[in-house]
Amino acid sequence: xxxxxxxxxxxxxxxxxxxxxxxxxxxxxxxxxxxxxxxxxxxxxxxxxxxxxxxxxxxxxxxxxxxxxxxxxxxxxxxxxxxxxxxxxxxxxxxxxxxxxxxxxxxxxxxxxxxxxxxxxxxxxxxxxxxxxxxxxxxxxxxxxxxxxxxxxxxxxxxxxxxxxxxxxxxxxxxxxxxxxxxxxxxxxxxxxxxxxxxxxxxxxxxxxxxxxxxxxxxxxxxxxxxxxxxxxxxxxxxxxxxxxxxxxxxxxxxxxxxxxxxxxxxxxxxxxxxxx
Amino acid sequence: xxxxxxxxxxxxxxxxxxxxxxxxxxxxxxxxxxxxxxxxxxxxxxxxxxxxxxxxxxxxxxxxxxxxxxxxxxxxxxxxxxxxxxxxxxxxxxxxxxxxxxxxxxxxxxxxxxxxxxxxxxxxxxxxxxxxxxxxxxxxxxxxxxxxxxxxxxxxxxxxxxxxxxxxxxxxxxxxxxxxxxxxxxxxxxxxxxxxxxxxxxxxxxxxxxxxxxxxxxxxxxxxxxxxxxxxxxxxxxxxxxxxxxxxxxxxxxxxxxxxxxxxxxxxxxxxxxxxxxxxxxxxxxxxxxxxxxxx
Numbered sequence: 243x244x245x246x247x248x249x250x251x252x253x254x255x256x257x258x259x260x261x262x263x264x265x266x267x268x269x270x271x272x273x274x275x276x277x278x279x280x281x282x283x284x285x286x287x288x289x290x291x292x293x294x295x296x297x298x299x300x301x302x303x304x305x306x307x308x309x310x311x312x313x314x315x316x317x318x319x320x321x322x323x324x325x326x327x328x329x330x331x332x333x334x335x336x337x338x339x340x341x342x343x344x345x346x347x348x349x350x351x352x353x354x355x356x357x358x359x360x361x362x363x364x365x366x367x368x369x370x371x372x373x374x375x376x377x378x379x380x381x382x383x384x385x386x387x388x389x390x391x392x393x394x395x396x397x398x399x400x401x402x403x404x405x406x407x408x409x410x411x412x413x414x415x416x417x418x419x420x421x422x423x424x425x426x427x428x429x430x431x432x433x434x435x436x437x438x439x440x441x442x443x444x445x446x447x448x449x450x451x452x453x454x455x456x457x458x459x460x461x462x463x464x465x466x467x468x469x470x471x472x473x474x475x476x477x478x479x480x481x482x483x484x485x486x487x488x489x490x491x492x493x494x495x496x497x498x499x500x501x502x503x504x505x506x507x508x509x510x511x512x513x514x515x516x517x518x519x
Numbered sequence: 520x521x522x523x524x525x526x527x528x529x530x531x532x533x534x535x536x537x538x539x540x541x542x543x544x545x546x547x548x549x550x551x552x553x554x555x556x557x558x559x560x561x562x563x564x565x566x567x568x569x570x571x572x573x574x575x576x577x578x579x580x581x582x583x584x585x586x587x588x589x590x591x592x593x594x595x596x597x598x599x600x601x602x603x604x605x606x607x608x609x610x611x612x613x614x615x616x617x618x619x620x621x622x623x624x625x626x627x628x629x630x631x632x633x634x635x636x637x638x639x640x641x642x643x644x645x646x647x648x649x650x651x652x653x654x655x656x657x658x659x660x661x662x663x664x665x666x667x668x669x670x671x672x673x674x675x676x677x678x679x680x681x682x683x684x685x686x687x688x689x690x691x692x693x694x695x696x697x698x699x700x701x702x703x704x705x706x707x708x709x710x711x712x713x714x715x716x717x718x719x720x721x722x723x724x725x726x727x728x729x730x731x732x733x734x735x736x737x738x739x740x741x742x743x744x745x746x747x748x749x750x751x752x753x754x755x756x757x758x759x760x761x762x763x764x765x766x767x768x769x770x771x772x773x774x775x776x777x778x779x780x781x782x783x784x785x786x787x788x789x790x791x792x793x794x795x796x797x798x799x800x801x802x803x804x805x806x807x808x809x810x811x812x813x814x815x
Contacts, residue, residue: 364680369687376690379683382676385729386658389673390684392733393663396670397691433643435679439686443640 243514244270244288245507246314248306249296250277255492256296259503267507274309276301281308289313290518292510296488298373315514317468317487317506327370330464331402334482337463339456342366342474342481343405350391357387360405369394369401375439380406407481412437413447413473415457416494416502417466418509422454424500426493446498453480460485467513468506470494521808522548523801524564524586526572526579529555533786534573534797541797547805554579566590569804571762572606573782575667580608592808594762594781594800607759610664612696614758614778621757623750624775626768627654627699634689638682647678650697657681658700663693669733674700701775706731707743707767709751710788710796711760716748717799718785718792731768740792743767747774754779761807762800764788 245264249257257273264271269292274285276297284305287293293314295306310321334341343360357365367390369377381387394401409430416424427447428437449457457471460482470489474481491502523542527535535551542549547569552558554574564570569592572583587593589602597605609617618625633646650659659681663671675681681697688695703724710718719742725735751765754776764783768775789796 372687372690375683376686379687380677380680382680383674384727386674386676386680388728389669389730392670393673431640431643433640433647433678434682436683439638 243268243290243292243511244272245292245294245510246285246287246309247271247273247294247296248276248302248309249273250275250302253296256490256503259492259495260294260296260507263501263503263507266504267511269507269511274305276305279305281305284308287312287314290315290514292316292507292514294488294506294510298488315510315517317466317510319462319465319467323465330484333463334460334485337459339460339463340479340481342407342483345403348391348401348403350395353388353391354384356403357384360403363387364406366404366406367391367394367401368404369399371399375436378436380435406435407474407476408435409437409474409476411475412483413449413453413475413480414489414494415447415449415454415471415473416469416489416491416500417457417461417471418468418502418505420458420462422449422457423505424491424494424498424502425449426497444493444497456480456482461487467509520548521567521569521805522550523804524550524552524562524568524570526552526554526570526574526583528553528574528576528579531573531784534784537786537789537797538571538801541795541801544798545801545805547801552582554582562586564588564591567808568592569801569808571782571800571804573784575665575782580606592804592811594760594804596756596759596761605759609758609781610694611662611666611778612664612694615662615696617758618754618776618779621753623754623757624773626660626701626775626777629653629697632685632697643682646682650678650681654697654699660698660700661685661688661695662698663688663695669728669730669736672730674729700729701768701770702729703731703768703770705769706777707741707747708738708788709743709748709765709767710763710783710785710794711751711755711765712762712796712799712803714752714756716743716751718788718794718796719743719748720788720791738787738791750774750776755781761803 247260261271291314293316331341331344345356348356364380364382367379411427411429414426415422425447426444429443430437460471461469464485466487470486472483474483495502525538539549564586583606587604593604595604595606615628658676661673666672675684706722708720709716720738721741722731723737724731754765755763758779760781764780766777768777785796
């Protein structure tokens with residue numbers, strides 16, 4: 243049995259954990275780097291080969307899409323479903339999951355109404371395409387908001403407006419199949435409202451059943467069988483900020499000791515065996 | 520017979536028209552080098568060519584540089600060792616640095632900060648302390664290279680807002696500087712030509728906007744004190760131009776040069792002040808040409 247991990251050396255910790263997990267299970271680990279790949283001569287994969295993309299970004303996604311055309315086993319419930327992350331929050335909303343109040347398109351003539359609808363200032367503007375909190379901006383006044391929106395509109399960036407959830411931590415639950423296998427809390431740093439930027443302070447987190455159910459439902463709604471679900475909490479409850487796939491699980495694995503990489507390979511192996519036995 | 524060469528584009532239609540009329544009045548040839556239309560690819564300007572580039576795009580700058588010769592008359596003050604005019608193409612950051620070097624009063628500025636996305640808690644505390652010391656407490660202004668009419672001038676009301684905006688800009692590889700926030704409701708635009716201010720406007724910021732020159736700002740003709748006009752002339756000279764639109768801000772009655780715009784689209788200034796800036800600019804170039812000829 244082969245396991246293809248589409249990845250680069252930037253993801254070396256992820257690669258190492260998955261490689262070790264494969265070795266323990268007598269699975270051949272093979273890393274494919276889209277930046278180095280010859281797309282005219284891609285490997286022919288045996289039916290049931292396990293596949294996981296650990297790297298975000300255009301060529302890596304393309305390589306994955308091309309390989310998914312073969313008879314492989316992945317964390318997608320429908321491998322031919324194309325995910326457009328611009329619409330992730332809408333997918334969550336349609337699945338009746340709690341997300342921060344969001345305006346998905348801002349007509350500048352109605353900017354004050356948009357702010358009102360998310361609960362007033364401060365507001366969060368999330369410019370799509372960043373990761374680890376990059377592109378998530380807190381704007382405290384109309385003057386600040388308008389100056390930033392002028393710039394984003396001039397660039398043609400797509401962005402959404404969200405209510406600012408005042409919190410001192412965010413939660414990352416790692417979902418595999420129909421269960422949460424791990425939970426950690428990121429603590430907000432002084433001088434930043436974002437908890438997952440820089441060198442975050444992290445601790446294990448025991449989530450409520452309600453939160454776990456929401457996490458599983460969110461990952462399924464996105465069409466995944468694996469993912470990292472980010473929650474924001476305040477005194478009113480919890481909100482799903484986003485679902486991450488691929489997700490950087492080594493931090494969780496390191497903090498809690500849960501063998502997430504091993505569980506991932508086991509899940510794919512079971513799926514492969516079920517399909518081909 | 521002089522030829523006035525205007526490197527321009529179609530968006531400058533009103534400005535182009537002002538120059539065309541001014542040339543007709545002065546009976547000189549108007550050559551519109553409109554980069555949105557077919558144009559001679561490699562012109563070489565001669566001794567009777569007067570040149571003004573009214574566009575800030577890189578293509579326009581390159582085109583101008585490729586066509587200039589030591590004989591060309593421009594609005595640039597600096598020349599290389601062969602006598603070729605040097606068209607300084609200054610970013611907002613270059614400008615701020617030059618103004619600072621020439622002791623022109625400008626808002627307090629920080630030109631580079633550490634990458635905040637990977638910063639530790641103690642790094643952020645240090646950065647906050649450094650900014651407080653250099654620029655005072657928030658709010659802060661983040662000024663991007665290539666900003667115009669207020670677009671690209673961002674306001675961060677708090678430190679956490681600032682770092683989130685910085686992370687976005689760094690990710691998109693956009694250059695910026697951070698400045699102290701000067702609470703203004705009014706600003707001035709002084710059009711400098713040679714050693715004098717030929718037209719000046721006062722701008723009133725639109726409602727709920729800190730940028731007094733943003734879309735919707737109200738402009739009216741106003742004459743300013745000698746101190747202000749001298750400051751505008753000095754700023755234009757410091758940047759190596761003989762022409763420019765100088766933006767002035769006041770904080771507690773203390774004036775600051777926010778920026779010098781070259782090229783400067785002076786259509787509003789000409790209309791509000793009823794000064795024929797286009798004709799003055801051409802006359803200035805002709806006078807400069809004659810003065811240069813008399814020296815050689």
